[in-house]
Amino acid sequence: xxxxxxxxxxxxxxxxxxxxxxxxxxxxxxxxxxxxxxxxxxxxxxxxxxxxxxxxxxxxxxxxxxxxxxxxxxxxxxxxxxxxxxxxxxxxxxxxxxxxxxxxxxxxxxxxxxxxxxxxxxxxxxxxxxxxxxxxxxxxxxxxxxxxxxxxxxxxxxxxxxxxxxxxxxxxxxxxxxxxxxxxxxxxxxxxxxxxxxxxxxxxxxxxxxxxxxxxxxxxxxxxxxxxxxxxxxxxxxxxxxxxxxxxxxxxxxxxxxxxxxxxxxxxxxxxxxxxxxxxxxxxxxxxxxxxxxxxxxxxxxxxxxxxxxxxxxxxxxxxxxxxxxxxxxxxxx
Amino acid sequence: xxxxxxxxxxxxxxxxxxxxxxxxxxxxxxxxxxxxxxxxxxxxxxxxxxxxxxxxxxxxxxxxxxxxxxxxxxxxxxxxxxxxxxxxxxxxxxxxxxxxxxxxxxxxxxxxxxxxxxxxxxxxxxxxxxxxxxxxxxxxxxxxxxxxxxxxxxxxxxxxxxxxxxxxxxxxxxxxxxxxxxxxxxxxxxxxxxxxxxxxxxxxxxxxxxxxx
Numbered sequence: 001x002x003x004x005x006x007x008x009x010x011x012x013x014x015x016x017x018x019x020x021x022x023x024x025x026x027x028x029x030x031x032x033x034x035x036x037x038x039x040x041x042x043x044x045x046x047x048x049x050x051x052x053x054x055x056x057x058x059x060x061x062x063x064x065x066x067x068x069x070x071x072x073x074x075x076x077x078x079x080x081x082x083x084x085x086x087x088x089x090x091x092x093x094x095x096x097x098x099x100x101x102x103x104x105x106x107x108x109x110x111x112x113x114x115x116x117x118x119x120x121x122x123x124x125x126x127x128x129x130x131x132x133x134x135x136x137x138x139x140x141x142x143x144x145x146x147x148x149x150x151x152x153x154x155x156x157x158x159x160x161x162x163x164x165x166x167x168x169x170x171x172x173x174x175x176x177x178x179x180x181x182x183x184x185x186x187x188x189x190x191x192x193x194x195x196x197x198x199x200x201x202x203x204x205x206x207x208x209x210x211x212x213x214x215x216x217x218x219x220x221x222x223x224x225x226x227x228x229x230x231x232x233x234x235x236x237x238x239x240x241x242x243x244x245x246x247x248x249x250x251x252x253x254x255x256x257x258x259x260x261x262x263x264x265x266x267x268x269x270x271x272x273x274x275x276x277x278x279x280x281x282x283x284x285x286x287x288x289x290x291x292x293x294x295x296x297x298x299x300x301x302x303x304x305x306x307x308x309x310x311x312x313x314x315x316x317x318x319x320x321x322x323x324x325x326x327x328x329x330x331x332x333x334x
Numbered sequence: 335x336x337x338x339x340x341x342x343x344x345x346x347x348x349x350x351x352x353x354x355x356x357x358x359x360x361x362x363x364x365x366x367x368x369x370x371x372x373x374x375x376x377x378x379x380x381x382x383x384x385x386x387x388x389x390x391x392x393x394x395x396x397x398x399x400x401x402x403x404x405x406x407x408x409x410x411x412x413x414x415x416x417x418x419x420x421x422x423x424x425x426x427x428x429x430x431x432x433x434x435x436x437x438x439x440x441x442x443x444x445x446x447x448x449x450x451x452x453x454x455x456x457x458x459x460x461x462x463x464x465x466x467x468x469x470x471x472x473x474x475x476x477x478x479x480x481x482x483x484x485x486x487x488x489x490x491x492x493x494x495x496x497x498x499x500x501x502x503x504x505x506x507x508x509x510x511x512x513x514x515x516x517x518x519x520x521x522x523x524x525x526x527x528x529x530x531x532x533x534x535x536x537x538x539x540x541x542x543x544x545x546x547x
Contacts, residue, residue, distance in 0.1 A: 080373075088373030096507045099372060149505070151374055199507040271506055290450055290502070292442065297376060297435070303369035304376065309437040 122170035452502030
């Protein structure tokens with residue numbers, strides 16, 4: 001057996017190897033990956049391959065909020081752990097993979113921010129960043145979130161009702177719809193830079209509600225979750241939450257709310273009208289053309305063996321909105 | 335004298351394939367079971383097993399063109415192993431779907447296979463791969479003689495079905511499925527003579543049966 005005793009004067013490896021080259025070893029190991037091209041494409045999806053990744057980026061700083069704890073809007077459902085809520089997101093502006101937003105959004109700037117409410121209103125207003133947290137009293141609400149992809153979460157949001165916000169601008173009686181718009185800033189949002197990285201969407205992302213839907217007490221503007229301000233991947237600094245509709249209606253990082261008398265275009269409807277309607281109410285009776293909407297997988301704690309498939313409820317269990325649609329054929333108006 | 339792969343290299347290559355295919359599968363299932371595989375381990379497992387099965391299938395189709403190009407006849411010996419791993423991953427993909435996505439809801443499974451075109455074609459591809467895996471032993475190959483090659487030509491259909499399954503399953507961004515379509519078509523184009531022959535033979539047979547009737 002050869003035991004090598006280096007002379008005290010001998011160079012150590014880190015003295016002769018340039019640190020840059022030393023760090024390339026990870027790149028080499030990565031590129032040797034058996035799954036080849038796909039492992040490069042898929043580092044975000046199969047975290048088994050993140051083994052060699054150095055993902056120690058700075059995390060977006062959230063801050064604690066002052067709010068009244070949930071009283072009216074509570075549920076017996078088990079909450080989705082915070083860690084899952086903030087690491088598993090659809091926010092194509094930051095990439096189409098579920099873990100792309102958390103990876104690409106940490107440098108997102110939310111202050112200064114401008115949220116304008118205009119269109120058919122008496123008094124157009126613009127809220128700055130601080131106004132978002134001060135203009136209206138903050139309350140907590142526990143809502144179920146049902147994604148159109150047939151998974152769901154239970155999330156404690158913090159914010160205020162959309163109706164209270166809209167009332168600040170004094171809507172005109174002719175206003176029939178409310179149109180929402182996400183920030184358009186390709187410098188900060190890599191998905192907006194090309195059709196390839198952003199899932200083929202024409203940005204900015206737009207959404208809309210009928211005015212009576214928007215004024216319903218359940219419609220909520222969230223500025224925080226789990227007691228703190230929103231992280232960017234969840235739609236900082238302010239987003240919509242309409243719990244009786246599929247998740248894509250709950251538009252994120254909003255810069256403009258416009259009241260109008262015409263039905264506004266909505267992003268996913270433009271992308272595939274036969275799959276995504278304007279209303280997008282959670283409805284177990286109307287399947288997505290490519291998958292069933294009769295049941296969903298609830299994301300809670302535990303691994304593979306704790307995933308529970310539960311029946312999907314009409315309006316995601318929020319029956320109080322049913323009167324809004326009593327004269328509407330929900331099969332045709334999906 | 336040019337370099338020739340001998341049996342020792344083939345064995346080494348097979349060992350590498352075993353390690354590279356089996357360990358990630360095991361490890362990914364382990365991560366999913368301890369809840370360390372994204373917030374939705376079921377979806378992550380489905381994606382991982384699905385895309386890996388496709389990769390392995392493409393690799394198995396790369397073997398014979400590569401062996402021809404590089405004049406390494408022995409290389410063909412790793413093809414079956416790659417094909418079997420492609421089948422194993424595809425089977426895991428299906429089992430994850432049944433056990434964890436649908437949670438053993440058999441009626442739902444049946445209706446989904448019938449109602450959803452992307453699941454229908456995926457399932458058809460799995461059936462083909464199953465038939466190929468079951469007939470992959472040397473003994474059966476010898477027994478089936480020329481029929482064996484005919485049967486195993488079905489892999490060309492399987493790869494097209496898998497590519498279709500992939501592109502139909504994504505929500506909006508089809509860049510990646512298109513890359514896979516391109517790879518599949520390039521690999522199939524390597525067999526264009528064979529496919530042409532088969533097509534002409536079918537045409538002739540069609541004409542022959544027409545004229546006799």
